[in-house]
Amino acid sequence: MSTDLASLYSGRLLALAADIPHLGRLDAPDASVRERAPLCGSTVTADVVARDGRITDFAQDVKACALGQAAAAVLGQNIIGRTSNELTLALTELTAFLKDDGPVPSAPFEGFEALLPARDYKNRHASIVLSLKAAQKALINANFASNS
Template identity: 65%
Template structure:
């Protein structure tokens, strides 16, 4: 990876998001928890959720990831409250399509993932970018199974 590729990939916007991740930490009494790890880079995201009437009402995330994984977690943290499992699964599918198949940016309110468009060309970074969305879907499923 050349210096100009790194500059393009790790833009000021991505680094800014990585520095300001919403809902960082853990919940004291989650209904569902999930941990996802990227075997390629070792990044991990642990998500706690509280779900009421099928929607996320409380959320926390413990993010130990590269700047791209952190930026992805920041985007999610900014819009996850009030979302349903179906919405988050659709967003995950749209993000996979954007990264791996040249698809469009996920629709609003998930359009903040546009910041990660430069990562399309770096397949080894895709797993880290997807961790937060995968973990929140798993955590909601765990909460629903426990209810």
């Protein structure tokens, strides 16, 4: 493994990847969304239960590289109680953080800062945003279903 890749897969990043909160699937979600990163084949399925527009229960089935797993861990640590607007903002901020050298995403998602070394690996960005994208879409679908 090259020195660059060794620094990318830091101890902090690997610790996050090894401890993903809300791993698995829900028995009766209000909505589920599966997202796939075409370049690397990583997939995440997000299940949500929402009440009054906020996530009250969440599970994620993560089949991704260590970077995608680390991002799923940060998401899992902070997702309960979030609204679709908060997840949309987090996705916008994370994308800008990775692609445009933007600032670290705002609280409660500042833990994405652990993925700073991945900025230079553009082919990994899709895997990093996968869990957040799936959760955001699932919550939007759950909110739409409850308002129908």
